Amino acid sequence: MHNVVQSDLKSGGLVGRVETVAVVAVSHHGRLRVPSFASNVFRIAARELRESARSRWFLLYTAAFVALGLGVSYVSAASSGGSGLSGFGRTTAGLINLVILVVPLMALSAGAGSIASDRERGMLAYMLAQPITRLELLLGKFTGLAAVLLTSICLGFGVCAAILAWKGSRTDPVALASLVGLTFLLAMSMLGTGLMISVATRKSSVAMGVAIFSWLTLVFVSDLGLMAGAVALRMRIENLFALSLVNPMQVFKMWALVSSDTSLDVLGPAGLYATDIWGAGVTWIFACVMVLWIILPLTVAASIFSRRSPI
Amino acid sequence: MxxxxxxxxxxxxxxxxxxxxxxxxxxxxxxxxxxxxxxxxxxxxxxxxxxxxxxxxxxxxxxxxxxxxxxxxxIGYVPQEIGFYDDLRVHEAVRFFGGLKCVAVRDPDSVLDGVGLCGHAGKRIRELSGGMKQRLALAVALLGDPPxxxxxxxxxxxDAMGRDELVGLLAQLxxxxxxxxxxxxxxxxxxxxxxxxxxxxxxxxxxxxxxxxxxxxxxxxxxxxxxxxxxxxx
Amino acid sequence: MRYGGIIFAAIGLTCWPQVVFGSVDISQLISAAKAGDTVLVPTGVYRGEIRIDKPLKLIGVGRPTLDGGGNGDIITITAPDVEIRGFRICGTGIDLDKENCAIRVNAARVTIVDNILDDVLFGIDLKESPDSVIRGNHIGGKVLDVARRGDGLRLWRADRTIVEDNEIHNGRDAILWYSTDVIVRNNKSHDGRYGFHLMFSNGVTIEKNDLFDNSVGVYLMYSSKLKLIGNRMLRNRGPSGYGLGLKETDDFLVQGNIFVGNCVGIYIDGSPFATPDSGRITENTISANDTGVEFLPAVKGNHLWSNSFVDNFEQIAILGRGELTGNEFDRDERGNFWSDYPGYDRDGDGVGEANYESRLLFENLTAREPSLRLFMFSPIHQAVEFIARAVPAVRPEPKFTDYYPLIEPPIEHGAELGSSTSLVMVALSAGLLSIATAVLGIVFFSPIRDAMRERRFIAVI
Missing domain, CATH: 3.40.50.300 (P-loop containing nucleotide triphosphate hydrolases)
Structure with a gap:
């Protein structure tokens, strides 16, 4: 259906010859063809992946994640007396903690830095002057950064798994694999949140500040608030559990516990309540919360991005 | 139009x-x-x-x-100053934007020839002078022969020299x-x-x-x- | 060996299939036999309740099946010196009031060996049966709600009985009532309520058993002079999931056991009760439990020494606001090994110079407000402990003190459970690393690829 036209650009004077420049696809209506949504998303994602993977933040965070993961798995696998005894124990608990601390910070700052700094550099306007839509750009950025984060996560956990295999730890490989998957979900939710921050702020320094503040809030402040609330207000455990479901870090933690075959009753009365009321269905609740945490910030980001001027 | x-x-x-x-x-x-x-x-x-x-x-x-x-x-668009990944090589940039316009760039060199950037395909964008960057932007704008x-x-x-070169190119276009x-x-x-x-x-x-x-x-x-x-x- | 005579039920042994209902009536064989006879039962499926009212050996050849068909009891023994061997026994009723049972014994000196009991409400029920032997049986309960299950094994006034090499699962308890000097050895008990349960049974030795995935591994109640040696209690969980529970029990020695992955490793409630200072807990490895050892308030008279406490989320807990002053964590200047002990050993005697004190703020908070355990494993947990260390004012008083903490675990139990390099883990590692390498390869080496593509193009021109 598409006839291919060889278009000649007479560049004349400066170079003084006629050259076949490029092959242009033209639809049978004679209109110039535009690439599909998916192909644009893919192109932008590939571009973002390559740029981010070479960037300083990626190297820094990945190095930190790999080093800490190595430390956690080495120390826990080598812990004397416990060798071979702890299935869940220290390794998984340590990795969960590490993930909650490092991965959201990495994802939030990657997301927050991306569009705000493009806008500062004038790159955003230039990109959007090309035949692409804003949603394509946003999703392309998201996909590319998600791939970068996945790389970092795979590297970190790959090193952990190597250490655990070498040390002969009894940590269940299936549990570790599901921890990788859950970490990626958490990373995507925080990446979406970062992008939301990024499209809503004008300066990348502000975006970064808001991202770090959000991280602090999600990791420490909200938990501390809930703890204080539980003590001061004598909060009922069902309310406490429900409120903790709002925080993706808590959901990640609980889901990771469940997926490593650890009953939620480890988490005291609230966990026991969850096990009693929801049983195995609690996983579905976690899945729903996580998916919401990925979709909602992205949707908000897309709607802000489509309205705000990119300059 | x-x-x-x-x-x-x-x-x-x-x-x-x-x-x-x-x-x-x-x-x-x-x-x-x-x-x-x-x-x-x-x-x-x-x-x-x-x-x-x-x-x-x-x-x-x-x-x-x-x-x-x-x-x-x-539309082919040339801004006041191109803002793009500094680390990108010139031919990569041409290919990338060609892709966004559904243009398969077989030979970035000849595209660059047209704007007098012959021989700069392997350079990174940050290594280009202001005038060269603008000519690269023009080359990108011309990809896919927009009306x-x-x-x-x-x-x-x-500067004056870069301006004259660019205006000369534009006059031909x-x-x-x-x-x-x-x-x-x-x-x-x-x-x-x-x-x-x-x-x-x-x-x-x-x-x-x-x-x-x-x-x-x-x-x-x-x-x-x-x-x-x-x-x-x- | 005394054989009065052998009645060999040969019918069906020569032709195949040998299963012909009613072709052999075991009850008729029994009534035909004299005391002291051996009755051999050929392979086949037999229905109907069997009563053994004279001392004889009932031996299955080729593992015949006694099928209760889901009703009533299956074998009832009312005479002493009976032996049951080599049967598969299945399908008792499910009437908990009548206590439908696979093998009901009301006589002394029975031997029940090498039987497979399947789908039974009660498995083996000994009443007034001293000096019996229960060996090498497999007792599988009915898949019912725990409240509707029966006991896989029950001893009632069965002194000096030996219970060994059995596997008991999916039942309620394996329980000993008023049975003295019983030996319980090399058994497996899992997926039940209480792996072994002692009620008013003194002088019992429980040795080298595996107790896993029960609600409680071993629950000792109102008994004394007990030895619990070399057992493994793994993953006994639930609202009150204990590896070992001690309730008002005296004079017990808990030695060389492994407690891993239980809600509570050892739960101590009112023990020792009547004999002061008679609780001895030593050389155990207590690891990766939510709580290592949990004391009810006012428990005293226990000595814990030479144990390894490794990576329990809470090493020692006191329910409520009790004190542990009546218990001792050392003997002969040897304390326990604590995986979270920060001190060191200057003089090389294997004992750390600083005391081990448990004064974790988060534990203290959760003891007061258990719902706060929801925040375990979160960074906030570490943050709270960090604050406690930085700000001594908020640091709680120590729960107890081990004055002679050991630097090395006194007994290395880990190897026993096996720590082998898992091929799956190797594969996982390889998979993850190759994903990362592939992405990074594409990212960092595409300039090279592009350059090659260009050179080729130039060559074509």
Missing amino acids: ISIQGVSMAFGRFQAVDDVSLSVAAGQSLALWGPNGAGKSTIIRCVLGLYRYSGSIRIGGLDVQRHGKEARRL VLVLDEVTASL SQDGRAMLFASHRQDEVHTLADRVAILERGRLQREGSPAELLDASMTASHLKFHAAEVRHA
């Missing part, structure tokens, strides 16, 4: 463009002329669909706000039957490139006509204003 009808655009309470109507036919070249803040760049960004505006802008019959992606496919060229103060950040819309505040550029000039002030279209008849008058006017201001300060 470009039809702008009754377009208005405001930043908050500041009316950047106020009911402007313009049109550029194929083979024509229209210069937007006026002092800083007159609304030249705003109109260009509206044409590119970067701002939301009221009124209607059509490129080759396509509404910019409704079919932005297809409309922009008809419309939109230029926003393309020579503003260049303006003979190619494309519709060209450009913003400039340099008289010589307008004289060289434009068939017609639209003079803007505070977002409103003041006059439209040939460069020869309009520019001399308006230059006198602005010179006068300038002098008056200086006198008052003194």
Whole structure:
């Protein structure tokens, strides 16, 4: 259906010859063809992946994640007396903690830095002057950064798994694999949140500040608030559990516990309540919360991005 | 090719463009002329669909706000300064933007030849001089042979030599039957490139006509204003 | 060996299939036999309840099946010196009031060996049966709600009985009532309520058993003079999931056991009760439990020494606001090994110079407000402990003190459970690393690829 036209650009004077420049696809209506949504998303994602993977933040965070993961798995696998005894124990608990601390910070700052700094550099306007839509750009950025984060996560956990295999730890490989998957979900939710921050702020320094503040809030402040609330207000455990479901870090933690075959009753009365009321269905609740945490910030980001001027 | 009808655009309470109507036919070249803040760049960004505006802008019959992606496919855009990944190599940039325009770039070198960047394909963008960057932007804009060229103060950040080279290139291109819309505040550029000039002030279209008849008058006017201001300060 | 005579039910042994209902009536064989006879039962499926009222050996050849068909009891023994061997016994009723049972014994000196009991409400029920032997049986309960299950094994006044090499699962308890000097050895008990349950049974030795995935591994109640040696209690969980529970029990020695992955490793409630200072807990490895050892308030008279406490989320807990002053964590200047002990050993005697004190703020908070355990494993947990260390004012008083903490675990139990390099883990590692390498390869080496593509193009021109 598409006839291919060889278009000649007479560049004349400066170079003084006629050259076949490029092959242009033209639809049978004679209109110039535009690439599909998916192909644009893919192109932008590939571009973002390559740029981010070479960037300083990626190297820094990945190095930190790999080093800490190595430390956690080495120390826990080598812990004397416990060798071979702890299935869940220290390794998984340590990795969960590490993930909650490092991965959201990495994802939030990657997301927050991306569009705000493009806008500062004038790159955003230039990109959007090309035949692409804003949603394509946003999703392309998201996909590319998600791939970068996945790389970092795979590297970190790959090193952990190597250490655990070498040390002969009894940590269940299936549990570790599901921890990788859950970490990626958490990373995507925080990446979406970062992008939301990024499209809503004008300066990348502000975006970064808001991202770090959000991280602090999600990791420490909200938990501390809930703890204080539980003590001061004598909060009922069902309310406490429900409120903790709002925080993706808590959901990640609980889901990771469940997926490593650890009953939620480890988490005291609230966990026991969850096990009693929801049983195995609690996983579905976690899945729903996580998916919401990925979709909602992205949707908000897309709607802000489509309205705000990119300059 | 470009039809702008009754377009208005405001930043908050500041009316950047106020009911402007313009049109550029194929083979024509229209210069937007006026002092800083007159609304030249705003109109260009509206044409590119970067701002939301009221009124209607059509490129080759396509509404910019409704079919932005297809409309922009008809436009080659050169900004005042290219902002793109500094680490990218020139030929990678050409391939990337070619991809976004559905153009399979078989040979980036020949594309670059056309704008006098022969031999620079392997360089990183940050290694290019200002003039070279602008020529790269022009090469990217010309990918896929768009019927419309939109230029926003393309020579503003260049030195005299770079400016002359770029204007020379653009002069050749303006003979190619494309519709060209450009913003400039340099008289010589307008004289060289434009068939017609639209003079803007505070977002409103003041006059439209040939460069020869309009520019001399308006230059006198602005010179006068300038002098008056200086006198008052003194 | 005394054989009065052998009645060999040969019918069906020569032709195949040998399963012909009613072709052999075991009850008729029994009534035909004299005391002291051996009755051999050929392979086949037999229905109907069997009563053994004279001392004889009932031996299955080729593992015949006694099928209760889901009703009533299956074998009832009312005479002493009976032996049951080599049967598969399945399908008792489910009437908990009548205590439907696979093998009901009301006589002394029975031997029940090498039987497979399946789908039974009660498995083996000994009443007034001293000096019996229960060996090498497999007892699988009914898949019912725990409240509707029966006991896989029950001893009632069965002194000096030996219970060994059995596997008991999916039942309620394996329980000993008023049975003295029983030996319980090399058994597996899992997926039940209580792996072994002692009620008013003194002088019992429980040795080298595996107790896993029960609600409680071993629950000792109202008994004394007990030895619990070399058992493994793994993953006994639930609202009150204990590896070992001690309730008002005296004079017990808990030595060389492994407690891993239980809600509570050892739960001590009112023990020792009547004999002061008679609780001895030593050389155990207590690891990766939610709580290592949990004391009810006012428990005293226990000595814990030479144990390894490794990576329990809470090493020692006191329910409520009790004190542990009545218990001792050392003997002969040897304390326990604590995986979270920060001190060091200057003089090389294997004992750390600083005391081990448990004064974790988060534990203190959760003891007061258990719902706060929801925040375990979160960074806030570490943050709270960090604050406690930085700000001594908020640091809680120590729960207890081990004055002679050991530097090395006194007994290395880990190897026993096996720590082998898992091929799956190797594969996982390889998979993850290759994903990362592939992405990074594409990212960092595409300039090279592009350059090659260009060179080829130039060559074509």
